[in-house]
Amino acid sequence: MTDQRANHIDEILVPTDGSKAAMRAATQAVELANEYGATVHAMYVMDMGDVDYVAVPSDIAETRERLTKKGRKFATQVEDLASEANVECVVVVESGIPEEKIIEYADEMDIDLIVMGKRGRSDPDKLLIGSTTKRVVGHTDVPVRVV
Incomplete structure (x- = not known):
């Protein structure tokens, strides 16, 4: 990380799954x-x-639509936090492998910091760190703050 990047943060990525940990991370991201x-x-x-491999096409489309709505709801919760603090927020809903999409987006958008919960909905029993968070931390050059 260059000195310039260490001293200023312009773009902060907050991956969310609607979990309590993700919302705590979002709160810190908005404060930063x-x-x-x-x-x-x-x-x-x-x-x-x-x-995609076990369902008929109509089921896939229906599931994708349902998950898109759920994702927009979770991302909009973060957007609402940002709005309350007069912070600009971009809402992004993607489809794919979470850690890959997070890292890809961070690279494409020149993200300065990723702030994410230590474990999400799919890892409620993990004591230290969830699998997605662990993979993001281990595979990106972007600094990650784990909340």
Whole structure:
């Protein structure tokens, strides 16, 4: 990380799954964005898993639509936090493998910091860190604050 990047944060990515940990991370991200005058990117990644391979096309479309609505709801919760703090927020809903999409988006959008919960809905029993968070931390050059 260059000195310039370490001293200023313009773009903060907050992956969310609507969990309590994700919302705590979003709160910290919004506070940091407010302090630095940064933009928050609220991102939900639909993990369709094996649905594409075991369901008929109409079921896939229905499931994708349902997950998109759920994702927009979760990302909009982050957007609402940002709005209350007068922080600019971009809402992103993607489909794919969560850690891959998070890292790809961070690279494409020149994200300065990723702020994410230590575990999400799919990892409620993990004591230390969830699998998606662990994979993001281990595979990105972007600093990650784990909340």
